[in-house]
Amino acid sequence: MALASVRAQAEKTRPPRALWTSAMLGRPVGEPEDPAFQLRIIRAALRLLERTDGPVILEDFPDDPPGWVDHPGWTAPGTDPSDAFAAELTAMLPLWQVAQARFGRTSVGLSFQAPEAWPGFVAALLDGGLPTVAALGTTALSARFLCDDIKALYGEAAQAVGPAPSARQVDGWFWRRTAAGGLLRRLRLVAMQSENNALKTVGGRFFVPAPWVEG
Incomplete structure (x- = not known):
């Protein structure tokens, strides 16, 4: 079955x-x-x-x-979509901590980097560098899991207070209204233009879900 x-x-x-x-x-x-x-x-x-x-x-x-049922009037707390990623992330961290206390867990941690290190790592990628986290061994894996951690942290922080939003609401908010969502789309394009074939592959397949590539 x-x-x-x-x-x-x-x-x-x-x-x-x-x-x-x-x-x-x-x-x-x-x-x-x-x-x-x-x-x-x-x-x-x-x-x-x-x-x-x-x-x-x-x-x-x-x-x-x-x-699947949207909750009328729901907005994610604490985020101005015009903020740069670093400032936006700083605003999200307290909410993420509240979410961890609320649910007793987090799925963030695949990247082996503290959130405070994420903006610098992403900046190096956008500048054409190939930064690597020692525990992961390659730029491709380091970048892929960093993108996963960014999405996870924002998704958890969005549910820190109030009634739970629908999964579609969280996705729509992240990809349409946050600096992080725009940053990951930009990072995808940079990765796909890289001469590093592994980074090109993971960038095209894993950084941004297909429905949000052009959104």
Whole structure:
């Protein structure tokens, strides 16, 4: 029995049982912190194992995750979209700390750099340099994981206070309204023009999700 995030793929591969959900890629049972909704999906998937009308069964889960529902009037706290990245990041750090206390965890840390070091590392990349973090060994990995950390810190900070925004709201805010989002798009272009093939590859594939490349 498969949980399918891409319905066309399930139609092509034809597993014996598949349940398609509209959840985001990487979240096949819905949003974090919503065990009730996750349990509904798991139970619906397991019920497919009780059926005998195969050999192939492909069902659609009827409801969108609550994280798809935008909350009217939501704005991320503490950010002026006209700020430069370094100033904006300084404003985001206290909110990120509040978020860590609120949720008891963080996914920031892949880059092996403290946030205070990020602006300098990015500046070196934009100047055509090939800075490297010793723990990661290459510029390509150092840059990729730094971009992941920037996105993670902003996403966590955006949820520091108040009701949780939808995943789409956080993405729209980050890529349309923050200096960091614009910076990552610029960094992607610089990486793709680099003579360092590894940096060119990760820049094109991992710095900016496809829906936001031109946004």
